[in-house]
Amino acid sequence: xxxxDSCIVRLFSNYCALSEEDKRLLHRLxxxxxxxxxxxxxxxxxxxxxxxxxxxxxxxxSFRNMGDGSRQILELYLPGDIIGMREFAFSQRLTxxxxxxxxxxxxxxxHRLIEIFRTxxxxxxxxxxxxxxxxxxLTERLVNLARRSAQQRLAHFIFEMYERLNQTxxxxxxxxxxxxxxxxxxxxxxxxxxHVSRTFSSLREQNLVLRERHRVCLPNPQxxxxxxxxxxxxxxxxxxxxxxxxxxxxxxxxxxx
Amino acid sequence: xxxxDSCIVRLFSNYCALSEEDKRLLHRLxxxxxxxxxxxxxxxxxxxxxxxxxxxxxxxxSFRNMGDGSRQILELYLPGDIIGMREFAFSQRLTxxxxxxxxxxxxxxxHRLIEIFRTxxxxxxxxxxxxxxxxxxLTERLVNLARRSAQQRLAHFIFEMYERLNQTxxxxxxxxxxxxxxxxxxxxxxxxxxHVSRTFSSLREQNLVLRERHRVCLPNPQxxxxxxxxxxxxxxxxxxxxxxxxxxxxxxxxxxx
DNA sequence: CGCAGTATTGAAAAATATCAAGAGGGGTGG
DNA sequence: CCACCCCTCTTGATATTTTTCAATACTGCG
Numbered sequence: 384x385x386x387x388d389s390c391i392v393r394l395f396s397n398y399c400a401l402s403e404e405d406k407r408l409l410h411r412l413x414x415x416x417x418x419x420x421x422x423x424x425x426x427x428x429x430x431x432x433x434x435x436x437x438x439x440x441x442x443x444x445s446f447r448n449m450g451d452g453s454r455q456i457l458e459l460y461l462p463g464d465i466i467g468m469r470e471f472a473f474s475q476r477l478t479x480x481x482x483x484x485x486x487x488x489x490x491x492x493x494h495r496l497i498e499i500f501r502t503x504x505x506x507x508x509x510x511x512x513x514x515x516x517x518x519x520x521l522t523e524r525l526v527n528l529a530r531r532s533a534q535q536r537l538a539h540f541i542f543e544m545y546e547r548l549n550q551t552x553x554x555x556x557x558x559x560x561x562x563x564x565x566x567x568x569x570x571x572x573x574x575x576x577x578h579v580s581r582t583f584s585s586l587r588e589q590n591l592v593l594r595e596r597h598r599v600c601l602p603n604p605q606x607x608x609x610x611x612x613x614x615x616x617x618x619x620x621x622x623x624x625x626x627x628x629x630x631x632x633x634x635x636x637x638x639x640x
Numbered sequence: 641x642x643x644x645d646s647c648i649v650r651l652f653s654n655y656c657a658l659s660e661e662d663k664r665l666l667h668r669l670x671x672x673x674x675x676x677x678x679x680x681x682x683x684x685x686x687x688x689x690x691x692x693x694x695x696x697x698x699x700x701x702s703f704r705n706m707g708d709g710s711r712q713i714l715e716l717y718l719p720g721d722i723i724g725m726r727e728f729a730f731s732q733r734l735t736x737x738x739x740x741x742x743x744x745x746x747x748x749x750x751h752r753l754i755e756i757f758r759t760x761x762x763x764x765x766x767x768x769x770x771x772x773x774x775x776x777x778l779t780e781r782l783v784n785l786a787r788r789s790a791q792q793r794l795a796h797f798i799f800e801m802y803e804r805l806n807q808t809x810x811x812x813x814x815x816x817x818x819x820x821x822x823x824x825x826x827x828x829x830x831x832x833x834x835h836v837s838r839t840f841s842s843l844r845e846q847n848l849v850l851r852e853r854h855r856v857c858l859p860n861p862q863x864x865x866x867x868x869x870x871x872x873x874x875x876x877x878x879x880x881x882x883x884x885x886x887x888x889x890x891x892x893x894x895x896x897x
Numbered sequence: 898c899g900c901a902g903t904a905t906t907g908a909a910a911a912a913t914a915t916c917a918a919g920a921g922g923g924g925t926g927g
Numbered sequence: 928c929c930a931c932c933c934c935t936c937t938t939g940a941t942a943t944t945t946t947t948c949a950a951t952a953c954t955g956c957g
Contacts, residue, residue, distance in 0.1 A: 398729070429873075447783050450869050455783050469776055472655070472769035473877045477776055500757070500764045507757045507764060512729035514771050519726055519734055521775065525782045526704050526712050529830030533913070564935065573786030575914055580937060596922090596935090612707050616686075620730045790945070821903065832946055837904055853903090853954085 389413050390439045390463035398509045405506055408499055412437055413489040419482050427479040432470040434490045438462055441486025442562060445469075445478040446570070456571035458520065459483075461547060468514050471496070483562055519617045528573050531612070536572045537582045538611035541592055545601060546618050557601035561594075646670050647696045647720040655766045662763055665756055669694055670746040682737040682745070689727040691747045695719055698743025699819060702726075702735040703827070713828035715777065716740075718804060725771050728753070740819055776874045785830050788869070793829045794839045795868035798849055802858060803875050814858035818851075 392409050395401055401409070416439065419425065425436075428447060443460040457478055460466050469477055471493065499506050527539050544561060548554050565583070566576040574582070586592040591607045593600040601607055608615075649666050652658060658666070673696065676682065682693075685704060700717040714735055717723050726734055728750065756763050784796050801818060805811050822840070823833040831839070843849040848864045850857040858864055865872075 447779075447787075449783075449787050453787060455787050457779055457782060469772055469779060471772035473772070473776065473873070475873060475877055477779060477874055496768075497761065497765055500768075501761045504754065504758045508754055511753075511757075511768075511771070514768070514775070515726055515728035515730070518771070518775055518778065519730065521778050521782065522704075522714055522726060522734060525714060525778065525785060526706075528782060528786045530704075530706050530710060530712050566935080576936085577915075577938090578913060580935095581913095584937080616730070616732060617734055620732055823903080833904085834906090834947080835945060838906085838945095841905080 391437050391465070394463040394465075394513070395506070395509050398512050399505055401505070405503055408503060408506060412491045412495060413439060414491070416487050416489050419486050419488055421482055421485050423482045425480040425482070425488070426476050428476055430476045432467065432473055432476045434492050435465060435467040435471075435496065436488050436490045437465050439487045439489060441482060441484035443480060443482050443486060443488075444567075444571075445480050447478050454570050455573070456567060457524075458517075459544070459571070461551065463551065465513060468517065483567075523617050533572075533574055533578055533582045534585060535611055536574065537568070537579065538586065538591065538607050539613055540568065540572055541599060541601070542604065542608050542611050542613045543618070545599075545604060546613075546615055550618070557604050559599055560597055561599045562597045648694050648722070651720040651722075651770070652763070652766050655769050656762055658762070662760055665760060665763060669748045669752060670696060671748070673744050673746050676739050676743050676745055678739055678742050680739045682739070683733050684736040685733055687733045689724065689730055689733045691749050692722060692724040692728075692753065693745050693747045694722050696744045696746060698739060698741035700737060700739050700743060700745075701824075701828075702737050704735050711827050712830070713824060714781075715774075716801070716828070718808065720808065722770060725774065740824075780874050790829075790831055790835055790839045791842060792868055793831065794825070794836065795843065795848065795864050796870055797825065797829055798856060798858070799861065799865050799868050799870045800875070802856075802861060803870075803872055807875070814861050816856055817854055818856045819854045 389410060391413055392401065392406050395405075395409060412435075419441075421441075425443075426432075438460050440462055443466065445457045445460070445466070446454050447457065448454045466480060467476075496510070499510065523543075527536050531539065541561070545554060545557070545559065548559050563571075564576075565579040568574075569576040569579040572579070583592065583594055586607075587594070589610075590602055591610060593602065607613075646667060648670055649658065649663050652662075652666060669692075676698075678698075682700075683689075695717050697719055700723065702714045702717070702723070703711050704714065705711045723737060724733075753767070756767065780800075784793050788796065798818070802811060802814070802816065805816050820828075821833075822836040825831075826833040826836040829836070840849065840851055843864075844851070846867075847859055848867060850859065864870075
């Protein structure tokens with residue numbers, strides 16, 4: 384392998400073995416890295432949408448400001464995630480995007496994606512798988528918001544972050560960084576920040592979640608998952624081979640295995 | 641044009657002009673229509689997922705049953721919609737699917753989609769646009785559930801159905817069929833059926849929504865949209881040409897315009 | 898006519914929001 | 928090094944929204 388695998392190559396590799404040609408195509412999505420500062424808003428709802436981006440360092444979130452001054456956080460993005468696919472069919476942004484950490488972002492225009500459609504069936508299928516996984520995350524979030532108590536919502540949210548972080552870098556002893564204020568967590572869960580505080584207290588009393596500023600410790604992750612009614616199929620089941628051998632041998636873009 | 645355009649051809653035509661070859665490919669997605677009865681459950685959460693389907697007649701909804709016996713309705717599907725793309729990357733269904741009306745469904749296996757990836761860049765892009773639009777709908781639903789009052793939620797829901805129906809067949813005088821019980825509406829909006837009833841009463845008193853069994857009349861759609869803070873960009877902005885002429889001339893699968 | 902599913906209404910209970918006051922912590926300038 | 932300030936968090940009291948429970952009415956259908 385000529386060069387260090389980038390975030391996005393690693394992400395795609397979760398779904399499928401990649402040829403060198405595929406990797407070269409993917410690297411083109413990370414050509415122009417830009418550093419952005421924590422707190423910065425990259426775009427707002429209604430802005431022109433002509434690009435996607437990948438996030439190779441730091442966390443970000445998409446959000447929607449409401450008429451009454453409140454806002455909803457829709458998705459958290461971690462390194463390797465692709466941002467903005469929601470707007471592939473749209474000319475305007477449907478949600479804003481803001482940085483949680485100092486981050487590194489790589490922009491690429493919509494037609495770069497169409498280039499991939501044209502040249503690699505494998506990468507196209509993986510992109511589809513990624514979008515489908517994003518939809519699964521969104522679905523789970525919707526269920527969480529609509530059907531669970533504040534305690535379950537928070538438990539579910541924290542456990543989901545725990546699991547997602549575990550997929551990329553092992554979380555040692557249920558101890559990880561969660562760089563979000565209680566207000567931001569409330570914005571994500573449809574709760575007031577006051578109630579998030581109370582709910583954290585309740586979870587602490589049950590010894591399920593210990594939170595200290597931006598660090599979280601889960602003394603008993605499985606107990607937390609149970610409280611949250613967490614079913615990890617929506618996170619883990621998707622990381623499977625997309626093609627079996629029979630299908631692969633018909634592929635033209637992946638000969639150089 | 642040799643044959644009557646099917647639902648799905650019409651759906652795709654909203655995004656992009658199609659060659660005869662493209663249409664032929666799409667028709668293969670509707671090869672084996674099956675009639676299913678109202679109320680029938682086509683699959684449940686956890687079932688093996690190896691197929692998508694298109695719905696060419698009738699309404700359907702996807703749902704999730706919760707541990708406490710409640711359930712969440714995630715999406716309503718109208719004729720022409722593609723169902724099950726959420727699970728492209730998964731081996732199991734993440735949500736159940738049930739019929740509202742007597743309906744006609746066409747199943748097609750996952751590899752039929754990959755065949756499209758391989759042979760038509762245009763159709764691939766349109767599929768991407770469709771998935772992206774589905775994600776936009778889901779996003780809007782999430783915002784609706786998380787951030788709006790019962791009255792706004794219901795108003796938003798009804799106005800969304802009104803707009804979606806308007807896109808396929810003009811709704812005369814704000815008068816249309818909404819074949820859902822108040823319990824089903826509550827399941828979609830995260831409200832109890834009792835509260836849905838009260839909220840309908842409130843909307844009726846304001847002369848915004850008149851509901852009589854499965855028929856709904858909107859005397860003043862714009863007033864309703866205002867109450868709901870409805871922004872139709874997420875529905876309408878997506879029906880734009882995906883390719884400009886410059887991009888089209890590079891396409892191999894759409895020569896036969 | 899009776900029955901089952903659906904809708905309405907009232908009263909009480911539960912969950913969560915809002916308002917307000919105070920506590921803690923970390924950065925900055927003096 | 929200290930003082931101050933801003934931001935975040937905590938806690939209490941109260942208000943609001945929605946749920947739950949229960950009783951009753953309506954509607955289409957056999």
